[in-house]
Amino acid sequence: MKKSTRRVAFSASLVLAATGVVGISLPVAHAATVNLTMVAADYPGDGKTQQAQWDGLSKAFAAANPGITMTVNVVSWDVIDDKVKTLIATGKTPDIVNKGDYSAPAAAGLLYKASEMVSASTLADIVPTFLNNSMYNGTAYAVPDLASARALFYNKDILKKAGVTKLPTTYDELITVLSKIKAKNPGVYGYAVPMGPEEAQAEFAIWAGGNGGRMYDYTAKKWTINSPANIGAMTFLKKLNDLKYIEPNPAKCDRTACAQTLFAAGKAAFINGSVFLPAWLKANGGAGINLGSGAFVHGPGQEAVTLGVQDYFTAYKANGHQAEIQKFMDFLYQPANYADFLTAAGGFIPATKSAGAVAAKDPALAPFIALLPKAIFYPGDIATFPAVKGALQTSVGLAITGNPTKVLGDIQKKALAAK
Amino acid sequence: MATGSIRRGRFGALPWIGPAVVLILVMVVWPAIEMIRTSLHEIDQTGIAKGWNGISNYRTLIHNPDLPQTLVRTLIWVSVVVSLTVLISLPVAQILHGKFPGRKVVRYSIIIPWAASVVMTATIWRWILDGFYGILNRILQDVGVLKDPIDWLGNPNSAFVFLMVVAIFVSVPFTTYVILAGLTTVPEDILEASSIDGANGWKRYKEITFPLLRSALLVSAVINLINVFNSFPIIWAMTGGGPGYSTDTTTTLAYKISFRDQDIGQSAAMATVNFAIILIFISIFLKVSKWRETSE
Numbered sequence: 267m268k269k270s271t272r273r274v275a276f277s278a279s280l281v282l283a284a285t286g287v288v289g290i291s292l293p294v295a296h297a298a299t300v301n302l303t304m305v306a307a308d309y310p311g312d313g314k315t316q317q318a319q320w321d322g323l324s325k326a327f328a329a330a331n332p333g334i335t336m337t338v339n340v341v342s343w344d345v346i347d348d349k350v351k352t353l354i355a356t357g358k359t360p361d362i363v364n365k366g367d368y369s370a371p372a373a374a375g376l377l378y379k380a381s382e383m384v385s386a387s388t389l390a391d392i393v394p395t396f397l398n399n400s401m402y403n404g405t406a407y408a409v410p411d412l413a414s415a416r417a418l419f420y421n422k423d424i425l426k427k428a429g430v431t432k433l434p435t436t437y438d439e440l441i442t443v444l445s446k447i448k449a450k451n452p453g454v455y456g457y458a459v460p461m462g463p464e465e466a467q468a469e470f471a472i473w474a475g476g477n478g479g480r481m482y483d484y485t486a487k488k489w490t491i492n493s494p495a496n497i498g499a500m501t502f503l504k505k506l507n508d509l510k511y512i513e514p515n516p517a518k519c520d521r522t523a524c525a526q527t528l529f530a531a532g533k534a535a536f537i538n539g540s541v542f543l544p545a546w547l548k549a550n551g552g553a554g555i556n557l558g559s560g561a562f563v564h565g566p567g568q569e570a571v572t573l574g575v576q577d578y579f580t581a582y583k584a585n586g587h588q589a590e591i592q593k594f595m596d597f598l599y600q601p602a603n604y605a606d607f608l609t610a611a612g613g614f615i616p617a618t619k620s621a622g623a624v625a626a627k628d629p630a631l632a633p634f635i636a637l638l639p640k641a642i643f644y645p646g647d648i649a650t651f652p653a654v655k656g657a658l659q660t661s662v663g664l665a666i667t668g669n670p671t672k673v674l675g676d677i678q679k680k681a682l683a684a685k
Numbered sequence: 686m687a688t689g690s691i692r693r694g695r696f697g698a699l700p701w702i703g704p705a706v707v708l709i710l711v712m713v714v715w716p717a718i719e720m721i722r723t724s725l726h727e728i729d730q731t732g733i734a735k736g737w738n739g740i741s742n743y744r745t746l747i748h749n750p751d752l753p754q755t756l757v758r759t760l761i762w763v764s765v766v767v768s769l770t771v772l773i774s775l776p777v778a779q780i781l782h783g784k785f786p787g788r789k790v791v792r793y794s795i796i797i798p799w800a801a802s803v804v805m806t807a808t809i810w811r812w813i814l815d816g817f818y819g820i821l822n823r824i825l826q827d828v829g830v831l832k833d834p835i836d837w838l839g840n841p842n843s844a845f846v847f848l849m850v851v852a853i854f855v856s857v858p859f860t861t862y863v864i865l866a867g868l869t870t871v872p873e874d875i876l877e878a879s880s881i882d883g884a885n886g887w888k889r890y891k892e893i894t895f896p897l898l899r900s901a902l903l904v905s906a907v908i909n910l911i912n913v914f915n916s917f918p919i920i921w922a923m924t925g926g927g928p929g930y931s932t933d934t935t936t937t938l939a940y941k942i943s944f945r946d947q948d949i950g951q952s953a954a955m956a957t958v959n960f961a962i963i964l965i966f967i968s969i970f971l972k973v974s975k976w977r978e979t980s981e
Binding site for chain 2 (some may be wrong): 352371376518656661684
């Protein structure tokens with residue numbers, strides 16, 4: 267009863283609004299408009315927010331699909347998880363979310379399957395590696411939006427001044443190189459290690475991975491945050507810290523405001539950067555940096571790895587808008603629209619085969635795309651990953667300045683207790 | 686007939702107190718009930734309630750390894766910030782009470798830290814204290830006090846001291862004004878009479894002014910207790926409770942449990958405990974101050 271009265275009132279007000287604007291009376295037939303809502307994380311792009319791109323796309327979508335409107339709320343990366351969680355907990359679940367994880371809502375049964383989110387032809391265009399990283403219990407519950415890979419970036423001028431001609435590949439070589447850099451470049455940190463809350467989990471995964479360590483053991487189905495390999499990697503970083511080869515207080519150093527900013531100011535020789543770092547530097551005062559890139563160092567007897575990170579679109583069942591969601595997602599993945607999205611996001615690796623074919627010809631992206639098949643990814647398909655990620659963000663940096671065994675042990679305890 | 690007139694009497698009062706009652710019910714009582722209810726529920730990491738959970742969330746909270754040190758830190762935080770705020774505000778209010786040229790300007794300028802958004806103030810302080818670009822290091826290095834820059838917010842101890850400094854900085858204006866209001870109620874004739882009787886300035890303050898300020902002090906102390914205990918933005922904007930958990934109070938810990946550890950149930954338990962702590966704080970405080978009143 268209540269609902270229908272509200273709907274009548276709503277239609278009435280729509281008619282009033284329509285007549286008010288157009289000056290003639292319209293039939294009530296189109297009053298049952300579905301308003302889709304989406305919360306999207308804001309990719310760095312060229313220093314501008316993505317709101318304009320999403321608003322443009324929403325407008326074009328609404329024009330092509332009468333009866334559906336689209337509202338996109340663009341939120342910065344450091345609050346997107348909190349925002350979505352709050353919306354869900356307060357019963358205001360959005361239809362679509364664009365962010366870095368999906369496993370918890372998938373495990374809770376809140377999500378449409380990937381095959382329900384997009385049409386079969388769109389799904390067939392998604393790069394299989396990325397779709398495989400979107401599974402929960404063997405079913406894809408998210409559609410990858412884009413991906414990035416990490417590489418070792420360095421400041422060529424600083425290395426040249428220190429007389430370094432060859433990139434380090436092992437722990438020992440890195441120590442030698444950093445000592446040369448420290449001797450010849452006063453006021454410059456050898457390696458910027460962002461272990462602050464913003465993205466400590468990425469930095470941890472890279473260093474641990476280079477020492478043969480992983481966050482999760484898929485065979486034993488168990489978190490392995492405090493494995494000997496991981497403790498070894500953090501102990502090595504602790505050594506760099508003791509030698510003052512890295513910036514002070516790495517546990518407080520966030521990726522953007524601290525590490526990348528130091529690098530952009532020419533105050534750090536090395537940084538573990540993402541594929542978008544060159545674009546970010548240009549937009550943030552680091553255009554003059556003589557930039558080089560290469561592979562990460564690795565521990566004794568290990569291999570160099572890269573970290574692949576992909577993000578996701580997820581669709582929530584709460585509002586029952588499956589058909590409309592699919593229309594929007596298919597619209598978004600149309601090559602022209604998807605290209606706009608990639609441009610606005612700035613310098614990432616596309617998640618579709620069609621856009622990937624174009625990107626493979628881009629000299630800036632090609633080396634990263636080649637790295638991806640060997641990349642390690644977060645255990646994003648494990649339901650408790652968000653909690654583990656949060657625990658890593660809060661305290662893993664303290665392993666470098668404190669006791670690695672104890673700090674990783676405490677995080678492991680939290681990981682095992684998470685449910 | 687008699688009941689009818691009583692009812693009319695009740696309705697007569699309702700329009701007056703009604704809005705206030707509704708406001709308290711909606712803004713205070715309902716959220717508090719909701720918080721306690723949440724703390725007794727199992728909430729999954731996405732934020733969906735899974736049903737009643739008894740005191741299980743409280744059990745998890747008690748075993749949280751970061752809780753004991755956070756409780757101790759919260760106690761230090763509240764007692765140091767509130768007592769220093771009152772101690773600093775007393776002489777400041779006294780100065781503002783006196784007559785001097787430019788008093789109006791000084792009075793207004795004292796309001797600024799209070800009027801400015803706390804997040805803004807805290808963010809400015811964070812950059813003043815920054816280890817790489819902060820102006821404090823710059824000044825100390827230029828005058829030769831420091832050789833190398835210090836990351837003031839990177840070290841847990843110095844970070845916590847500066848958090849308290851900023852908390853005092855934003856609390857002093859309000860407290861000063863409450864005390865100033867109290868000072869204006871001290872009757873001039875008594876002060877005059879006492880000076881005729883030969884009491885000097887300090888004695889006048891100690892024997893007459895200060896005792897008459899009791900109610901103003903009480904009000905400002907209680908409001909500061911609540912404000913400082915619940916203070917989230919200063920800590921969050923300046924250190925995020927970090928590095929690690931080293932500058933968290935129970936308020937920021939509740940947030941971290943919810944949004945980093947993804948445990949809303951435990952976080953609600955923490956919030957409920959916070960609620961209980963502040964109630965206990967205030968009742969102890971009021972009791973102590975009342976006891977003083979009757980003993981004199």
